Amino acid sequence: MTTEVALIVGGGPGISASCARLFSREGMQVAVAARTPDKPVLKALESEHGVRCYPCDAREPKAVADLFRAVTEELGRPTLVVHNIDGRTKDIFRKDITEADPGVVLDTLLNSTYSAFLIGQQAAQSMLASPLRAYGHRGTIIFTNASAAFKGFPKSGAFAMACHGKSGLAQSMARELMPQGIHVTHVPIDAAIGWTQEDGTRWHRLAGTTVDDNMADPARIAETYLQLHRQHRSTWAFEVVLRPWAEKW
Amino acid sequence: MTTEVALIVGGGPGISASCARLFSREGMQVAVAARTPDKPVLKALESEHGVRCYPCDAREPKAVADLFRAVTEELGRPTLVVHNIDGRTKDIFRKDITEADPGVVLDTLLNSTYSAFLIGQQAAQSMLASPLRAYGHRGTIIFTNASAAFKGFPKSGAFAMACHGKSGLAQSMARELMPQGIHVTHVPIDAAIGWTQEDGTRWHRLAGTTVDDNMADPARIAETYLQLHRQHRSTWAFEVVLRPWAEKW
Amino acid sequence: MTTEVALIVGGGPGISASCARLFSREGMQVAVAARTPDKPVLKALESEHGVRCYPCDAREPKAVADLFRAVTEELGRPTLVVHNIDGRTKDIFRKDITEADPGVVLDTLLNSTYSAFLIGQQAAQSMLASPLRAYGHRGTIIFTNASAAFKGFPKSGAFAMACHGKSGLAQSMARELMPQGIHVTHVPIDAAIGWTQEDGTRWHRLAGTTVDDNMADPARIAETYLQLHRQHRSTWAFEVVLRPWAEKW
């Protein structure tokens, strides 16, 4: 039996790192694509979990095509692809619409939204070229998103635009690809996200918070992603909004 | 360690029976409430899985209060309550709005929607009276719903009214009760639902279908319910729409 | 040319009274149905605007059928029907789900939701029996609703249930009846509503407010209803959410 390959796009210490650890523990060969693959968190994933890191600017069509080619040649065709790029920078966060810098806004749109298209397109091409697996399932494409995917908050125009765009892409891809055996899912996370420690049991308390779990635990998010990947195609969930018990919404 | 108690309201051979079997296998003491508890499917659950069946007309406030009192006294306080009454009858299905019988419409509203309020209210009261469990979780309330919860199809006014109503109730309860440690979730199932055979491995093929899994498999739905019940409160999902890979939406 | 007949269900001093005044000024013969038709506001509408008031308990199928028969015989078939019953009472407002009285909850469901079905059904039957008017338009059915139609606020379970239910009914009726020439529209009003004075130019300032127009002005709501009724069928709006400029949402 061949090893399953998972590709995680985005190299942060939160959801991406937690997914990489969990998927490795579950026996998958994991690839992580990041703009700067030499970050300590990624080095640790490589040395401790056998994760393979690939440099990739996911806004560039050629770079994304090259990424899928390299992963496929070196590890095999991925059956689980997670797009996990947030693209938000502090330069657009909580800025009046009149104060947002047009160049930063364009970067946000390219980073969050256009990269999701490029990754989603390559993932679809690769999975459609694969044979059907058990239960008629070719693979799973997961788009991580934020609450701005379904609510446009004030002083958040550029981010709302980027997140809503990603949401529309995911929904269209789901309608198109689910009947072809690809499970496309959209996971808006309505929360601040904590960082999981290497030991996997707790995550950092943010300054000013007194309760541990009023942030989303990325290790728990990774569990939900694994469950989504393993859902039988008779009952696929397209969208799951995750939020902590204490979140206002 | 005490045994966990699950209460399933609605006694059909699909989701209710599948939940009863799975929850029993997972070590819970399961109660099923149904208007006619002497149906063969329920007798089989009692004899083969140790499920306890309770008669209950879930449209009656006193009957619902009595149900919770009896289950709590005999089995213990339920930590997982599933409202699984569809309430649709063939008399309102695909009828012109002008043809729907007002009495049948009122029955649908009482069966689907008002009973969800009564069950939800009693479940909340019971769970709030319980001590906090691991991870600050008092219990889980799951409302099964249909695609009419989010889309009002033509010739379906009464059912759309009933399902939307249940959806609004669930959302309000989630906002109110999640910060108090109760996981309220809403599961619209956008599919025809098949029946699981007693052996648990396949379900009936409906006349005219050629592929097995273009209907939702209730055994898979039960798995999702169990996962929802076991989600950590740092990442609770309020709503999960389940649909087969081949469903048009 | 015959006079157009409008029927407004609900006899409050806000939206119903404003609609009655505006529709009368526009040349329609206006009927108002109310449980207690001898209120001063309705007496004033009768004496000053020629409005006809009908007693009707809109939760009763026979009462609603009688209403439409009487209006049709005495004034003519209505081409504009507004369901304007809120059904909320102070007994269910901002109550914990565990504190809501089941009898009051049932009343809310009957008043807000079931009455909308009964009125909508009779309106549809009456309009479908009418000849096509200009632009292939048989008539307009407007369902007034609240923000609880699309958001289930905490401590508001019964009202969210009732309002969501009305919303689902309206959407199903729109999909079914618009192709038959009936414009069904849903107008959730995300605001507190002020009362228009008889002179039509200002409305009461509520205690504690300092700005006049942070409440919805019912005279402006009536204008929107008239515009909806007059929309050409090539561009019908199904749903319009109205909120004051200063409302948080």
Next chain:
Amino acid sequence: MTTEVALIVGGGPGISASCARLFSREGMQVAVAARTPDKPVLKALESEHGVRCYPCDAREPKAVADLFRAVTEELGRPTLVVHNIDGRTKDIFRKDITEADPGVVLDTLLNSTYSAFLIGQQAAQSMLASPLRAYGHRGTIIFTNASAAFKGFPKSGAFAMACHGKSGLAQSMARELMPQGIHVTHVPIDAAIGWTQEDGTRWHRLAGTTVDDNMADPARIAETYLQLHRQHRSTWAFEVVLRPWAEKW
């Protein structure tokens, strides 16, 4: 009394031309910005309705800033700005996600979505610099959109992404700017759009259709835009979906 200035971005023969004609007839000075301002339809608007046409590539921050500067200097600050660029080209329409050309997808995102940000930002800056007008209203910004704004159809990933993005932007801007006296509205049109003839009374029948009004009439859309601009701020509509009576949805 000074003349009101309206700026319409997008120079097509449908909604843009109909808005230009109607707003001119209502006494406004109308500016139309288009990439190719020498099209016959625009020449006719200039000669017959006194409309001023401006060349503008709305994907370029400097071009958009220059547009607003020129319009303000030559005509005055616009109080009604309509973003009416669809951005869809036949190259992305009904294409499998795997077949879409990444360059064309990026163009769509820039044309439909990023240009909406640039226009919206300049409109907000200009209106916030204006004095409050009657009813505390500084101006109206209207974003025309398509049904892909709320539903991601299959084979439509790029367009769904672009339209959803524009929707998120509009919603965020509304929440931010409505309390400052700017009416931001979003108008998804769930229809094919016909072309209004110069005489204003009929529009072309598309090949293969037999009923005139199963397409949206842009002259009627323009009427709705004018009504939205004239809504009192006590009851502003953020979003209006327009569809023909016969549309499936």
